[in-house]
Amino acid sequence: GEYDYDLVVVGGGSGGLACSKEVAVLDFVEPSLKGTKWGLGGTCVNVGCVPKKLMHQAALLGTALRDARKYGWQIPESQTAMAEAVQNHMKSLNWGHRVQLQDKKVKYLNMKGSLVDEHTVRAVDAKGKEMKMSARNIVFAAGGRPKYPTHVPGAEEFGITMSFILWTRPNMNVALECAGFLAGIGLDTTVMVRRIALRGFDQQMSGLVTVYMEAHGIKFSWKCTPKRVKKLPSGLLQVTWMDLNTTEEHQDTFNSVLWAVGRAPETKTLNLEKVAADEATSVPNIFAIGDIAEGRPELTPTAIKAGRLLARRLVGRSTELMNYENVATTVFTPLEYGCVGLSEEEAERRHGKDQIEVYHAFYKPLEFTVAERDATQCYIKVVCLQEGEQRVLGLHFTGPNAGEVTQGFSLGFQCGLTYEHLRNTVRTHPTCAEELVKLNITKRSGLDATVTGC
Amino acid sequence: MTKYEDVAVHGYEEFCKAVSERKGKEIFAYFSGDKDDQGKSWCPDCVKAEPVVRGELSYLPEGSVFIYCQVGDRPYWKDPNNDFKKTLKLTGVPTLLRYGTPQKLVEEECFKADLVRMLFTED
Numbered sequence: 311g312e313y314d315y316d317l318v319v320v321g322g323g324s325g326g327l328a329c330s331k332e333v334a335v336l337d338f339v340e341p342s343l344k345g346t347k348w349g350l351g352g353t354c355v356n357v358g359c360v361p362k363k364l365m366h367q368a369a370l371l372g373t374a375l376r377d378a379r380k381y382g383w384q385i386p387e388s389q390t391a392m393a394e395a396v397q398n399h400m401k402s403l404n405w406g407h408r409v410q411l412q413d414k415k416v417k418y419l420n421m422k423g424s425l426v427d428e429h430t431v432r433a434v435d436a437k438g439k440e441m442k443m444s445a446r447n448i449v450f451a452a453g454g455r456p457k458y459p460t461h462v463p464g465a466e467e468f469g470i471t472m473s474f475i476l477w478t479r480p481n482m483n484v485a486l487e488c489a490g491f492l493a494g495i496g497l498d499t500t501v502m503v504r505r506i507a508l509r510g511f512d513q514q515m516s517g518l519v520t521v522y523m524e525a526h527g528i529k530f531s532w533k534c535t536p537k538r539v540k541k542l543p544s545g546l547l548q549v550t551w552m553d554l555n556t557t558e559e560h561q562d563t564f565n566s567v568l569w570a571v572g573r574a575p576e577t578k579t580l581n582l583e584k585v586a587a588d589e590a591t592s593v594p595n596i597f598a599i600g601d602i603a604e605g606r607p608e609l610t611p612t613a614i615k616a617g618r619l620l621a622r623r624l625v626g627r628s629t630e631l632m633n634y635e636n637v638a639t640t641v642f643t644p645l646e647y648g649c650v651g652l653s654e655e656e657a658e659r660r661h662g663k664d665q666i667e668v669y670h671a672f673y674k675p676l677e678f679t680v681a682e683r684d685a686t687q688c689y690i691k692v693v694c695l696q697e698g699e700q701r702v703l704g705l706h707f708t709g710p711n712a713g714e715v716t717q718g719f720s721l722g723f724q725c726g727l728t729y730e731h732l733r734n735t736v737r738t739h740p741t742c743a744e745e746l747v748k749l750n751i752t753k754r755s756g757l758d759a760t761v762t763g764c
Numbered sequence: 765m766t767k768y769e770d771v772a773v774h775g776y777e778e779f780c781k782a783v784s785e786r787k788g789k790e791i792f793a794y795f796s797g798d799k800d801d802q803g804k805s806w807c808p809d810c811v812k813a814e815p816v817v818r819g820e821l822s823y824l825p826e827g828s829v830f831i832y833c834q835v836g837d838r839p840y841w842k843d844p845n846n847d848f849k850k851t852l853k854l855t856g857v858p859t860l861l862r863y864g865t866p867q868k869l870v871e872e873e874c875f876k877a878d879l880v881r882m883l884f885t886e887d
Contacts, residue, residue: 402866409873412882 314443317624318431320423321451323352324610325600327407329449329617330416349404350411350418353453353601354610356400362487364396366642369494373644377681423452428593447595447624451617454573454601464539468547468567483508483641485570486519490644493528500529500564502536502551508641512653515706518687522645522708525684534560539567573601597624612637638720640713645687648716650723651704657693666703667696669729669749673761675710676740690745692729700729707746715743768824771831774798776847779833783863790828791863792884795854797841798834806838810858813874817860820880 319330327350348356375385411418421433421441431448434440458466485501486508493499501507501523508516524530531551537559538550546563553560599620600613622628638650657666669692674685693704702723707715722731729749737744751759769786773779783791794817797807805811824830835841835848835857848854861868862883873879 398866405865405867408882408886409869409879412879413876 312444313429313446315445317447317449317621318423318443318445319449319451320431321352321449321453321600321602322350322407322418323451323453323600323613324354325453325613325617326352326449326451327411327617328614329451329599329621331410331414332618332621349401350407351400351403355403355407359610360403361396361400362491363642364399365491366487366494368396369491369644372494372496377677377683380681425596428595447597449617449620450596450598450602451600451613452602456569457572458569459536459571462536462539464541465536465567465569468539468541483511483643485568486523486643487641488568488570489528490523490642493523493526494644500531500562502531502534504533504535504554511641511647512649512655512691512704512706514654515647515649515689515691515708518689518708519641519643519645519647522687523643525686526644528644609637609639636720636723638716638723640716642713645708646710646712647706647708648712649704649706650716650720651702652693653704653706654691654693657703661695661703665696667694667700667729668692668753669694669751670753670759671745671749671751671761672759673709673742673745675742677710688742690749692732692746692749694729698728699731702727702729702732705746709742711742715746718743719746767826768821769829770821771829772833773831774834775836776851779831782831786829790825791831792824792828793831793833793859793861793863795833795835795848795857795859795861797857798837805834807841807857809871809874813858813860816875816877817858817880820877820884823881823884825884 317330319326351360352358354360378385408418419433419435421435423431423433425448426432426442429444429446429448430442431445432440432442460466485503489499489501506513506516507520520530531553533554534551535554536549536551540548540550542548542563546565547567548561548563549567550559550561552558597620599616619628619630622630636651638648640646640648652660654666654668671690672686673688673690675688678685678688688709689706690708691704691706692702693706694700694702705716705719705723705727707719709715719727732747732749735747737747745761748761751757753759769789771782773782779793794814796810796814797805799805805814821830835854836846840846841848841857843849856871858874859868859870860874860880860883867883869876869879869883
């Protein structure tokens with residue numbers, strides 16, 4: 311035809327891979343540009359969800375070893391290196407993606423892509439070699455990169471971002487998740503928060519997550535903002551910060567400073583306007599999916615689904631659009647938090663406090679009993695509409711395996727879950743998840759919401 | 765003059781010895797079930813994959829090593845505790861791998877010349 315390729319995908323992360331693999335299966339062939347030093351898989355595989363979850367698991371296993379002694383196991387004190395095991399897994403994922411692309415006849419170019427005009431992409435490799443290609447359609451899935459606080463002297467020079475260890479989404483949970491597993495493997499950790507933690511999430515739930523962390527040795531500097539980072543002759547970093555309540559300045563020394571202050575797409579070379587509902591930009595044949603697009607939940611699964619659906623629409627096989635509502639999310643902090651739907655604040659905002667009913671419960675996981683672990687922050691909350699069958703607007707859970715619990719209930723949510731449905735569901739016992747279908751105390755009643763007995 | 769070294773070994777000990785004698789070199793290894801007196805392996809996939817792999821050897825990087833390793837007879841291979849499975853973490857034969865990395869092709873993947881070439885040529 312008149313173009314070198316039917317489709318060029320810029321970006322080899324979650325969105326880009328899903329889109330190009332789908333299109334290849336649907337009989338198109340196109341290159342997938344990727345210009346980073348990482349292997350294939352993008353942020354998720356290399357510095358995001360995958361290493362994050364593995365390190366969270368490493369920390370959880372530390373806790374499990376301590377619990378094990380209470381259950382009668384003789385466990386010696388020992389520590390083994392985790393970094394190498396995690397990195398090996400990531401490399402095997404990089405390779406897995408590479409094999410898949412090749413197998414599906416997707417041409418892969420390890421080069422950095424940028425837009426020349428509506429149908430032309432320029433690509434540059436690590437040695438500076440350039441090539442140009444024309445495409446009928448172009449999809450940008452180049453993701454985001456962590457931001458540095460540019461107004462803080464020494465921030466970029468002496469601090470690191472999650473990209474050096476790992477990284478996930480920007481809703482402030484990165485800071486908490488990383489602090490969580492770093493403390494879990496024995497490091498003295500402080501989290502500095504300017505305003506609130508987990509902005510955009512239900513604030514009651516956010517409070518439970520952070521109180522649990524504080525009770526387990528993680529220090530928080532609330533309402534503080536960093537001013538300066540200086541490297542001392544000893545090699546340690548001296549951080550100066552201001553307490554916004556008192557406007558007093560404080561100083562302390564640390565081995566490492568980790569910035570988790572948000573992410574932004576590197577669109578300097580791409581002249582993309584705001585993305586429309588069907589991932590289209592202001593240019594008809596150019597699309598954007600994943601973190602690079604504005605106003606979408608910045609999550610791997612949404613990028614993957616959006617990538618696949620877009621591919622099908624471009625090939626003309628489908629008109630299905632991505633639904634960005636009701637996406638279940640899990641924060642992998644030491645006490646995990648899973649949710650789907652609206653926060654209590656947002657539900658009140660949309661429907662009015664009188665039109666909603668909140669069922670809640672403080673519960674204790676059975677496993678915590680013998681282990682003598684504190685369950686004070688293990689909590690469930692379901693926000694419903696007041697009238698009729700009481701449709702569920704938001705579901706919130708803190709506790710072990712929150713991700714697994716939430717994924718299961720999010721399916722019900724997708725099908726129009728109501729409080730009636732929950733009450734009519736028979737429990738599977740003994741589990742933490744069963745507490746969701748046992749909910750019967752409302753916030754409105756003011757009664758004690760602590761679960762007692764079976 | 766071939767630009768890579770072609771080594772043939774039999775069994776786990778010989779394999780480890782061959783690797784330790786070539787420290788610092790880039791090593792590719794192909795693991796196959798033992799061949800009988802007529803040169804035919806008990807593993808049908810290995811029989812199918814070998815010509816494909818051999819056909820791509822010219823793409824091996826300069827100075828690299830190609831080790832052709834017969835793992836043992838069928839009963840040895842079937843034992844889940846054999847050294848190849850336990851220590852090298854092999855899951856099947858044939859396996860073609862870049863030693864010391866997670867990059868490998870297993871079973872039917874070895875039938876595809878373009879995947880073999882990709883393993884030999886890409887970083």
